[in-house]
Amino acid sequence: MFRVLILAALLAAAPLARACGYCVEDKMASVYDHAVVTAALGKKHQVAFFHVEGALPPGEEGGRALERLAGAASGVDPGSARASAGSASLSVAFDPRRTPVMKLQQEIERKLAARKLSLMLLQVMDRPAEFSPSVSAALKRKGL
Amino acid sequence: MKTSLKSAILPFAAVLLAACSPSSAPPAADPYDISKMDLKPVPAKVSAERHTGKFAEGAALNYGAELKPLDPSPVKTIRLDTTHKIIEIAPGVKFSAWTFGDQVPGPTVRARVGDRIKFSMTNRSDEPVPGVRMTAAPMMHSMDFHAAMVSPQDKYRSIAPGQTIEFEFTLNYPGIFMYHCGTPMILEHIASGMYGAVIVEPRNGYPTKADREYVVIQSEFYAKLDPAKQKVDGSPLYVLDGDRLRAAQPTHTVFNGSHNIMVRNPLPAKSGERVRLFVLNVGPSRTSSFHVVGTIFDRAWMDGNPDNQFRGMQTVLLGSSNSAIVEFMIPEDGSYIMVDHHFANASQGAIGLVSTAAKPPAQDLEHHNMPASATPTDPDAIAGKQAFESKCLACHSIGQGKKLGPDLAGVSKRRSKDWLARWLKEPEKMLQTDADAKALLKEYNNLPMPNQSLSDAEIKQYQKYFEWIDAQPAGAVKPAATGH
Numbered sequence: 001m002f003r004v005l006i007l008a009a010l011l012a013a014a015p016l017a018r019a020c021g022y023c024v025e026d027k028m029a030s031v032y033d034h035a036v037v038t039a040a041l042g043k044k045h046q047v048a049f050f051h052v053e054g055a056l057p058p059g060e061e062g063g064r065a066l067e068r069l070a071g072a073a074s075g076v077d078p079g080s081a082r083a084s085a086g087s088a089s090l091s092v093a094f095d096p097r098r099t100p101v102m103k104l105q106q107e108i109e110r111k112l113a114a115r116k117l118s119l120m121l122l123q124v125m126d127r128p129a130e131f132s133p134s135v136s137a138a139l140k141r142k143g144l
Numbered sequence: 145m146k147t148s149l150k151s152a153i154l155p156f157a158a159v160l161l162a163a164c165s166p167s168s169a170p171p172a173a174d175p176y177d178i179s180k181m182d183l184k185p186v187p188a189k190v191s192a193e194r195h196t197g198k199f200a201e202g203a204a205l206n207y208g209a210e211l212k213p214l215d216p217s218p219v220k221t222i223r224l225d226t227t228h229k230i231i232e233i234a235p236g237v238k239f240s241a242w243t244f245g246d247q248v249p250g251p252t253v254r255a256r257v258g259d260r261i262k263f264s265m266t267n268r269s270d271e272p273v274p275g276v277r278m279t280a281a282p283m284m285h286s287m288d289f290h291a292a293m294v295s296p297q298d299k300y301r302s303i304a305p306g307q308t309i310e311f312e313f314t315l316n317y318p319g320i321f322m323y324h325c326g327t328p329m330i331l332e333h334i335a336s337g338m339y340g341a342v343i344v345e346p347r348n349g350y351p352t353k354a355d356r357e358y359v360v361i362q363s364e365f366y367a368k369l370d371p372a373k374q375k376v377d378g379s380p381l382y383v384l385d386g387d388r389l390r391a392a393q394p395t396h397t398v399f400n401g402s403h404n405i406m407v408r409n410p411l412p413a414k415s416g417e418r419v420r421l422f423v424l425n426v427g428p429s430r431t432s433s434f435h436v437v438g439t440i441f442d443r444a445w446m447d448g449n450p451d452n453q454f455r456g457m458q459t460v461l462l463g464s465s466n467s468a469i470v471e472f473m474i475p476e477d478g479s480y481i482m483v484d485h486h487f488a489n490a491s492q493g494a495i496g497l498v499s500t501a502a503k504p505p506a507q508d509l510e511h512h513n514m515p516a517s518a519t520p521t522d523p524d525a526i527a528g529k530q531a532f533e534s535k536c537l538a539c540h541s542i543g544q545g546k547k548l549g550p551d552l553a554g555v556s557k558r559r560s561k562d563w564l565a566r567w568l569k570e571p572e573k574m575l576q577t578d579a580d581a582k583a584l585l586k587e588y589n590n591l592p593m594p595n596q597s598l599s600d601a602e603i604k605q606y607q608k609y610f611e612w613i614d615a616q617p618a619g620a621v622k623p624a625a626t627g628h
Contacts, residue, residue, distance in 0.1 A: 023296070023301050025301040025302035026286075026301070026302055026326075028284065028302065028304075029283070029284035029302040030328045032283060032304065033281075034281050035281065037304070084328075086328075087328060128192075
């Protein structure tokens with residue numbers, strides 16, 4: 001219950017992130033991967049979207065470096081990290097039953113500490129808007 | 145005495161006249177008085193209740209170039225869902241597009257100042273398609289109406305596949321306004337087809353009466369062959385070329401979403417009629433010099449607002465997301481050629497006709513436009529194509545038979561690479577020593593191939609272009625016109 005309250009408080013505070021100059025949804029869009037989202041929600045996992053604070057290495061390499069670091073954090077679904085250095089955003093899929101989002105954030109931040117980067121939770125996608133069965137089926141066929 | 149009386153009365157008269165002069169009359173009401181505009185915010189709503197059925201709905205929507213009269217309702221409910229779809233941007237060029245309302249450009253909204261727009265949009269980019277999916281993966285999208293005065297963070301937020309956003313706003317200014325997807329990378333979303341126009345008429349209508357009204361939307365496409373070499377109905381699939389997009393080097397510049405679409409289907413008009421065109425350049429990166437050959441714009445209302453009026457204009461210059469209403473008379477029977485007078489753009493398809501004939505003769509266009517063709521993507525081949533089209537077309541064709549010199553279709557297969565390089569480098573030497581060169585000279589009435597003083601790099605570019613041509617399906621590449 002306490003975790004739910006913390007999450008609710010974080011989500012309520014999310015509009016504050018708009019002060020950075022990007023809409024929350026735009027930051028999410030830059031790291032939204034439909035295959036990752038569909039696969040995660042299909043197995044009752046969730047997808048967390050973060051704003052990344054700190055000096056990121058620029059360009060695609062910066063994004064890839066962030067993905068490698070976040071992807072190595074405990075609790076992150078393998079291969080699910082998506083990062084954009086341009087919009088300073090990160091998304092990862094995770095199993096909330098095994099790793100609550102707050103712990104997940106701590107785990108990722110531990111990996112990012114050497115680069116003096118920290119995270120601000122923007123939103124957790126915990127249920128599909130509505131995904132068509134055929135797309136899910138296609139993804140399942142691909143083993144995602 | 146009379147003189148002194150006059151001199152005494154005149155100053156009083158002047159004061160009285162001054163008091164009655166128009167400058168002292170109360171100022172006319174400002175039609176743009178901000179305090180009287182409707183800026184009442186209503187928060188946007190995002191839900192998981194998705195639309196089904198049609199991808200676009202609303203009495204105020206127009207789906208083609210011809211515009212319906214204004215729907216008089218003061219509240220206009222419109223729905224424009226996003227889809228991913230294969231569209232044909234030129235004959236045989238199937239492009240993986242992202243759309244509003246399942247078409248490119250999206251439907252045109254027609255309304256007037258003071259109208260309330262109630263908008264809703266479902267992100268349906270995830271809807272299943274029959275067969276193998278060749279459209280882009282589902283992604284987040286948004287809607288940015290330039291006609292609205294609202295908080296972008298609230299109304300223009302991106303929504304995930306399956307989500308629906310609803311918001312409303314009142315139209316405060318007349319004009320032709322762009323709408324587009326504003327989700328990062330915006331450049332990619334616009335270049336993939338996510339744009340359209342909102343026409344906002346002045347509260348009391350336009351000051352002139354037009355016989356015909358059409359919308360013309362100019363845009364660029366940046367296409368390359370699908371690296372996975374997928375095919376759509378036997379034609380190669382084209383996808384967005386990110387490198388060309390960032391370098392602002394389009395492969396197609398078109399009116400209303402397709403190369404020469406209004407050449408194939410001219411906009412009808414009759415001699416003596418007054419035509420009103422609503423012209424919008426959505427870019428995303430090029431400027432348009434919009435011109436109609438054979439007439440003069442009696443009125444040009446920049447950004448579509450009659451308060452921004454020019455008279456007797458030959459061209460309107462439209463930056464990305466700029467617009468204009470242009471009105472002109474059709475002086476006599478004929479085909480009046482709409483063209484971007486940046487002819488590099490016109491040659492890529494930004495051309496159309498307003499015609500008094502149902503099927504105008506094809507030669508009307510030959511000097512303005514190149515036929516649609518697939519475009520090479522290799523930088524050397526592109527350079528070779530440009531050089532060929534500017535220097536060689538007077539004497540050579542591609543696939544259209546002999547001119548002063550040979551038809552060069554298949555030349556990279558008829559001749560060895562080395563032979564062709566030597567021929568391009570030093571044709572006069574080849575004519576002295578090479579039997580094939582001598583035969584060519586004889587066949588073409590002793591007209592020698594001139595030495596163009598080409599560098600090795602330029603020769604390589606020509607060869608790359610010829611090789612590219614010969615790799616295309618027969619007849620797919622046609623020669624560009626010679627131009628003036």
